[in-house]
Amino acid sequence: MxxxxxxxxxxxxxxxxxxxxxxxxxxxxxxxxxxxxxxxxxxxxxxxxxxxxxxxxxxxxxxxxxxxxxxxxxxxxxxxTQKWLVMAGTLIEQIPPQHRQQATESALDVLYRAVRDTPKHTATVTPLSPRTASPQEPAAEAALRVENFEAQQEFMQEDP
The missing domain is CATH 1.10.260.40 (lambda repressor-like DNA-binding domains)
Structure with a gap:
């Protein structure tokens, strides 16, 4: 701000x-x-x-x-939303560093599914974790998810 x-x-x-x-x-x-x-x-x-x-x-x-x-x-x-972000950040920092990424990705995947499954939602949402395509999901959509995940992983590993 x-x-x-x-x-x-x-x-x-x-x-x-x-x-x-x-x-x-x-x-x-x-x-x-x-x-x-x-x-x-x-x-x-x-x-x-x-x-x-x-x-x-x-x-x-x-x-x-x-x-x-x-x-x-x-x-x-x-x-x-800001209040939830502060609470989430506080909880994430309580997780041992070696487990943060996995726990955060799991939580974000839950949020992704909630957004995806909300009927009024019209925007495209891509989860952070890669998955294989399911019968209900086109392979191209799964590939985009994997591509986004890999790009985010590279970004997270870059030196500040």
Whole structure:
């Protein structure tokens, strides 16, 4: 989220992002005092934000997110989706690193099937894990899935 996007957030959107501050702070291991100091706010203000007492101004919320090292991009999800993403990310980080990829791919495959099986869904969705074509699925569709999976695997293995 760019600085301009922070400024464009509605009160409800800021409230939703603020509701995630405590979990994000705890995940980073920073204390309230450290977070407040680095974000240039009082510990009481941070307390009020974490407890839902106040909805922070956009610039304060941006400083907190910067302090917590949260990558802000131009992608803004609906508030409900954002909450699920934070919860999923927190759970993923609890999985031992050697098991994360398999667990995440399994979870994404479940999500893919839910989207695919939703009658109102019209977009094309490609799961992350390769499978062989089933009698109900054309071979070309299965090949596309394998191709996307391999491209994602190469991307994940690239050095940052």
């Amino acid at each position: 760019t600085k301009n996007n922070f400024q464009k957030l509605t009160g409800d959107e800021r409230r939703e992002l603020a509701s995630q501050v405590k979990a994000l702070r705890q995940r980073t291991g920073l204390t309230k005092k450290e977070t407040a100091h680095q974000a240039r706010i009082t510990r009481q203000t941070l307390d009020n934000i974490e407890n839902g007492v106040t909805v922070p101004q956009a610039e304060i919320l941006e400083r907190i997110y910067d302090t917590l090292g949260v990558e802000t991009s131009d992608v803004i999800f609906e508030s409900g």
